[in-house]
Amino acid sequence: MPDSIADLGEFGLIDALTARFPQSPPVTVGPGDDAAVVGAGDGRVVVTTDLLVEGRHFRRDWSAAYDVGRKAAAQNLSDVAAMGARPTAITFGLGAPAELEAAWVLELADGLRDECAQVGASVAGGDVVGADSIVVAITALGDLDGRDPVLRSGARPGDVLAVCGRLGWAEAGLHVLGRGFRTPRVLVDAHRRPEVPYDAGPEAADLGATALCDVSDGLLADAGHLAAASEVAIDVESGALEITGAMRDVANATGADPLRWVLTGGDDNALLATFPPDVGLTARWQVIGRVLAGSGVVVDGEPYGGDGGHAHFT
Known part of the structure; x- marks a missing residue:
């Protein structure tokens, strides 16, 4: 295993990441194409996006990469659940310095995968880019399974x-x-x-x-x-x-x-x-x-x- 993501290279890193992400229904096209294809039996897709920035949302001396991955996925999957929906898939973007250890990124990916596995969701794709500090961007998708979404705007006096x-x-x-x-x-x-x-x-x-x-x-x-x-x-x-x-x-x-x-x-x-x-x-x-x-x-x-x-x- 190369020491840094620079040693691994962009496409080597992508190959190493996607090899860690098994796909399950409703993902019909996973990593490898220009975009993933995720089914929604309900006909409506719940979508949410969140960012984690090193030094603001996590510190590497306080949290292992695996924990950062679990947390990044959880923050988005919970937003899907908060609509009354079932999470189905996430995609993720990673910005990172070239000298970052390749093992750290793969451990992050394991955390993303394992948090998604708790709800039967897949890591369906993503992107990597060089950056001055670590930024993790997650987009999560969900299926309402025939329910109406539960919004923030429905509370009534007496509830x-x-x-x-x-x-x-x-x-x-x-x-x-x-x-x-x-x-x-x-x-x-x-x-x-x-x-x-x-x-x-x-x-x-x-x-x-x-x-x-x-x-x-x-x-x-x-x-x-x-x-x-x-x-x-x-x-x-x-x-x-x-x-x-x-x-x-x-x-x-x-x-x-x-x-x-x-x-x-x-x-x-x-x-x-x-x-x-x-x-x-x-x-x-x-x-x-x-x-x-x-x-x-x-x-x-x-x-x-x-x-x-x-x-x-x-």
Whole structure:
């Protein structure tokens, strides 16, 4: 194996990458042509794109290439699930310095492949280009399987706000890494690689969710997206939010506020939905608030001080 991607060359790198990506239905044309062909039995295709930039979204001294690949795929696949759809395929673009180790790129590809495998999706193609730093761009595709998409704009006063998945874990892990530590491992791993409840998206649609999104920027920020799109207010109940023992231990040791991690931390990619109050939710959905007439997001009936979550360019 050549040491760097420059040693491997553009087409050698492409060959090494595509050899790692088995194709499964609905991909009928995979890597090797000018474009892939991905079927959608529903007749409608859900499409989303996201970017990860070294130094902003990941650090190589904190995350292995495999973890970066898993995270990059997860952030896009979760957006497909957040429409109530089933992920089917991704394509990826990679910008990287010529001296980057070839093994790092192939490990990244393994992470992409393995995250996609969790939902039966394929890595259907992509592109590579020289760049000053590492940039990973993912486009994910999905199939609604006959469902209507669940948008951010359908929440109504009287609905309940519920979450499926973890909140604040990734932010707590980032806090640990930022202080030079590597434990508790469960929190550090949550920052490196989210655990997304992919099947909860279609489940929410089948249960009658009125609005749906994933939590990538922070609970309050993403609840704010639902509130703005639906022209309603949302009241988050802090007492309904889970703060794990590991998070409390880190917070006690460092003087941090664990509730802030849960309210404003991103990158866990939990799914956040509103439901009519009479819907019988499965146990995996935790009711954490309610939808009201008005606008904006409050916590326990009061405005929350400080940032509501991550925002680019600020």
